[in-house]
Amino acid sequence: MDAIISRQDAETGGFSNTKFDAGWQISFEADLKAPRVVEARVASYPPRSLIVDEGDETTNVYEVVEGGVLLFKLLPDGRRQIIEVLGVGDVFGLAPNGVSDVGAETLTKARVAIYEKRRVDADTALRDRIFSRLRAQMCALHDHALLLGRKSAQERVATFIMRLVPGRGGHACSGPLGGCDETHVDLAMTRQEIADYLGLTIETVSRAFSALRRAGTIAYERQDRVAIPSVCQLCRLTGSH
Amino acid sequence: MDAIISRQDAETGGFSNTKFDAGWQISFEADLKAPRVVEARVASYPPRSLIVDEGDETTNVYEVVEGGVLLFKLLPDGRRQIIEVLGVGDVFGLAPNGVSDVGAETLTKARVAIYEKRRVDADTALRDRIFSRLRAQMCALHDHALLLGRKSAQERVATFIMRLVPGRGGHACSGPLGGCDETHVDLAMTRQEIADYLGLTIETVSRAFSALRRAGTIAYERQDRVAIPSVCQLCRLTGSH
DNA sequence: CGAAGAATTGACCGCATTCAAATGCGGTGG
DNA sequence: CCACCGCATTTGAATGCGGTCAATTCTTCG
The missing domain is CATH 2.60.120.10 (Jelly Rolls)
Structure with missing residues (x-):
């Protein structure tokens, strides 16, 4: 080792x-x-x-x-x-x-x-x-x-991304601070790792990311860095709220 | 309450x-x-x-x-x-x-x-x-x-039933005692509860049970009591071994 | 620039879900 | 004991989501 x-x-x-x-x-x-x-x-x-x-x-x-x-x-x-x-x-x-x-x-x-x-x-x-x-x-x-x-592929991926946003998405979610509700997060994990974590295949994860991107819910800054224009909008897709 | x-x-x-x-x-x-x-x-x-x-x-x-x-x-x-x-x-x-x-x-x-x-x-x-x-x-x-x-519906149900057999299916499975490898277990849970536990629908659970029954891997003694002719045979369907 | 690996996209398939109907089972009352 | 009712379970048919297989594009790095 x-x-x-x-x-x-x-x-x-x-x-x-x-x-x-x-x-x-x-x-x-x-x-x-x-x-x-x-x-x-x-x-x-x-x-x-x-x-x-x-x-x-x-x-x-x-x-x-x-x-x-x-x-x-x-x-x-x-x-x-x-x-x-x-x-x-x-x-x-x-x-x-x-x-x-x-x-x-x-x-x-x-x-x-x-x-x-x-x-x-x-x-x-x-x-x-x-x-x-x-x-x-x-x-x-x-x-x-x-x-x-119980969650769909979309919901799993949305939940996963939300999990990376500090202080948001939990039960005691603070909500957007001062009107502004955009952030960006580092993924740190490969698509394969995300797939293995979410109980999906790498292709399904990729498709879910793409769908979110097409919908404007997220954007790529880099492959492993995601911009979130509206955290609340993403949060609504998690199935939890 | x-x-x-x-x-x-x-x-x-x-x-x-x-x-x-x-x-x-x-x-x-x-x-x-x-x-x-x-x-x-x-x-x-x-x-x-x-x-x-x-x-x-x-x-x-x-x-x-x-x-x-x-x-x-x-x-x-x-x-x-x-x-x-x-x-x-x-x-x-x-x-x-x-x-x-x-x-x-x-x-x-x-x-x-x-x-x-x-x-x-x-x-x-x-x-x-x-x-x-x-x-x-x-x-x-x-x-x-x-x-x-990661498990299929069949594997989930097989795993669930195995979970009810004392001392079997774990890592340190004792194996059949003295050649005889049959048991029976009480389910205690309804199909709906089993489905909610296994992340499936009630119909899928029912179908998996039926498939196991048709294959002779299990038999019903009552609706909530399952006979297992060969524990090892069932265990092989769990995906874990 | 080129190679290797990661990610995306497309086409097709299969398993589990959905919707619907039938069957089985347990309990109550005649 | 048996008929009936309500509910759980089973079964069937059709749909769809996510998986599989394959090809393409993007990234990274030598």
């Missing part, structure tokens, strides 16, 4: 303080405010590198410190489902029986804090922090189950 | 000690061995009654003590997705912001232990037990995301 392991004592964990609302919006950037004193091994990975594989024995708990991480599962015939897209502060590696039920792969260049089981067992404060984050991630999984089970 | 509230001090919580493997198999029956001393309010509900609704304010944590509970989400136009089917020992009501992100409804007659937030905050042992169970339930959600995103 091509991870660069470094030991960091009393280092800033760098947790995002972005408000998560049922898992919406992701922050891949560490917020350097509110540093926490944590003794942990931190591993650095290049983009698209495997951290743990499905079925690996691990009792470690992992926390994303910088960058993005994908959790995925595979079927024997190669079908892949991306289960969750993790940002800074999110945790994984919590399968109860010491065998990872999902694979974890970096989406971007990423740093991941690794906590050994005995440390998690001993440290109540750490455990509580993991617990708390796990609750938020569980809500994201609930939302995603609704998307996978 | 038609719950019968009772106060039970130092009562047996009655937790199932069935081994859960990534959320597979459900036990709606409390195992009375290994009683735990718990002070908690316990509410009793008739079948199909609402415990909490999506959007309700609750800081309580709930634990299923007897029976089965469904967690679900709705879209504004009425589409419903059942997120998770809970058995004895499973917990819910853990949305991080005090507003439930899912509705919870009893599947069968059920009893549910209710822990207030301040009690969960104060009691480390309780919190750890909830945490531990949450980890198992998260694995079940991961599996279900794979099902919803």
Whole structure:
């Protein structure tokens, strides 16, 4: 594995303080405010590198410190489902029986804090922090189950893009600030990754993007950067409102 | 709400000690061995009654003590997705912001232990037990995301039935015991509930059941009771093996 | 500029949905 | 016991959305 392991004592964990609302919006950037004193091994990975594989024995708990991480599962015939897209502060590696039920792969260049089981067992404060984050991630999984089970391709893609707009689309959506309702978002994921996340094929994702573009709901600034003239208009296509 | 509230001090919580493997198999029956001393309010509900609704304010944590509970989400136009089917020992009501992100409804007659937030905050042992169970339930959600995103209708239904066979279909599947590989399972859920759980329509679920029946993979003992001549044969249709 | 990979677009197909009708099942009352 | 009713389930036929296969275009990078 091509991870660069470094030991960091009393280092800033760098947790995002972005408000998560049922898992919406992701922050891949560490917020350097509110540093926490944590003794942990931190591993650095290049983009698209495997951290743990499905079925690996691990009792470690992992926390994303910088960058993005994908959790995925595979079927024997190669079908892949991306289960969750993790940002800074999110945790994984919590399968109860010491065998990872999902694979974890970096989406971007990423740093991941690794906590050994005995440390998690001993440290109540750490455990509580993991617990708390796990609750938020569980809500994201609930939302995603609704998307996978009941939403159309259009709605899935619209939901996906909305997920990348900070502070919007959740239950407590602030609405447009000061009349202006345009933004742009970075996709960070390839079409294939988006497809595997949304339970679609790459072609269907592409078609849905194109349809949104033709309708004027989005525009491409670059291939991986989308302009949204009216967030509310996009939000109406998610099926959630 | 038609719950019968009772106060039970130092009562047996009655937790199932069935081994859960990534959320597979459900036990709606409390195992009375290994009683735990718990002070908690316990509410009793008739079948199909609402415990909490999506959007309700609750800081309580709930634990299923007897029976089965469904967690679900709705879209504004009425589409419903059942997120998770809970058995004895499973917990819910853990949305991080005090507003439930899912509705919870009893599947069968059920009893549910209710822990207030301040009690969960104060009691480390309780919190750890909830945490531990949450980890198992998260694995079940991961599996279900794979099902919803990537499996065919046939595979979903086969997976659903396998989920009801104790000790089989998981990663550490024991295989048939002593050559004999037949069982029967109680469905407990209506076709509509199964459809909402599997992200299908009621007709598609019915057709999948019929196809399995025609193929001899299952047989009806009653409408809600399925005989499985060969568990392994059914398991091969889940797409997971 | 050229090559390799990613994304888009098009044509066609198949699976699941939709709409509709028939059948089966459980309960109530005669 | 049996007839009847209401509801769940099953089955059938037609439609359509998303998948599959294939060709083209766009991007990136050497």
